[in-house]
Amino acid sequence: MLVIISKKTLVVVIAIILIFILFTAGTLIYSGSIRESSSVYNRNIEKPTVRGMPDSKYIAFACNVDWGNEVLGEMLSILESENVKITFFVTGRWSEKHPELLDDIIEGGHEIASHGHRHLDYSKLSLEDNLEQIIKAERIIMQHTKTKPELFSPPSGSYNTNTLLAARKLGYRTILWSIDTIDWRKGSTKDIIINRVLESENHRGSIVLMHPKEETVKALRHLIVSFREKGIEVGRVSDVLH
Numbered sequence: 001m002l003v004i005i006s007k008k009t010l011v012v013v014i015a016i017i018l019i020f021i022l023f024t025a026g027t028l029i030y031s032g033s034i035r036e037s038s039s040v041y042n043r044n045i046e047k048p049t050v051r052g053m054p055d056s057k058y059i060a061f062a063c064n065v066d067w068g069n070e071v072l073g074e075m076l077s078i079l080e081s082e083n084v085k086i087t088f089f090v091t092g093r094w095s096e097k098h099p100e101l102l103d104d105i106i107e108g109g110h111e112i113a114s115h116g117h118r119h120l121d122y123s124k125l126s127l128e129d130n131l132e133q134i135i136k137a138e139r140i141i142m143q144h145t146k147t148k149p150e151l152f153s154p155p156s157g158s159y160n161t162n163t164l165l166a167a168r169k170l171g172y173r174t175i176l177w178s179i180d181t182i183d184w185r186k187g188s189t190k191d192i193i194i195n196r197v198l199e200s201e202n203h204r205g206s207i208v209l210m211h212p213k214e215e216t217v218k219a220l221r222h223l224i225v226s227f228r229e230k231g232i233e234v235g236r237v238s239d240v241l242h
């Protein structure tokens with residue numbers, strides 16, 4: 001059977017199709033969910049950096065800070081006595097509550113990087129919310145550093161495409177790690193932390209994740225000396241990237 005469609009009906013059908021296409025495209029671009037944006041961005045977005053140059057003379061220590069105030073002073077004293085500078089990824093929330101400790105880290109010559117504003121699951125955040133968290137932290141940190149951080153590490157290493165897009169849009173390089181002390185876990189003693197780090201492979205250029213924990217502080221000097229004996233210096237994340 002031949003179905004004849006009037007010109008008016010055809011125009012209406014075309015209009016409906018166009019509206020549907022525009023609505024779908026808008027949802028794809030602006031909804032902010034990884035499922036909808038991954039097909040658009042995953043091919044071009046740079047993945048997080050987990051380690052630096054394999055021939056580097058350094059191994060980087062990256063300390064994520066959103067708590068641990070009670071042991072930070074001792075940690076900084078050990079680093080100073082060993083003449084070691086590392087990278088502290090600090091949250092905006094923590095920096096706002098403890099400006100004097102942030103200043104102590106800066107005065108120690110350590111590298112300050114962003115850990116976002118709040119310790120949230122960034123993999124569940126939209127693009128707009130990821131941007132908001134990074135921008136809030138940046139504004140607070142810059143009140144002390146006077147310079148914009150170059151590195152960003154999402155809390156718990158949790159991220160989605162929106163997180164990577166937000167970081168890149170704001171001029172950050174996203175950093176994760178290649179060696180995890182897992183010092184936050186109950187039962188992680190000084191010896192367990194030391195063995196976990198030293199028994200890992202390919203130390204040169206590696207990024208070691210740690211937190212300001214009592215057992216981590218106890219292990220700190222031993223790790224620094226052990227690497228020094230191997231001809232490897234403990235340094236900042238930026239040291240292993242170049």
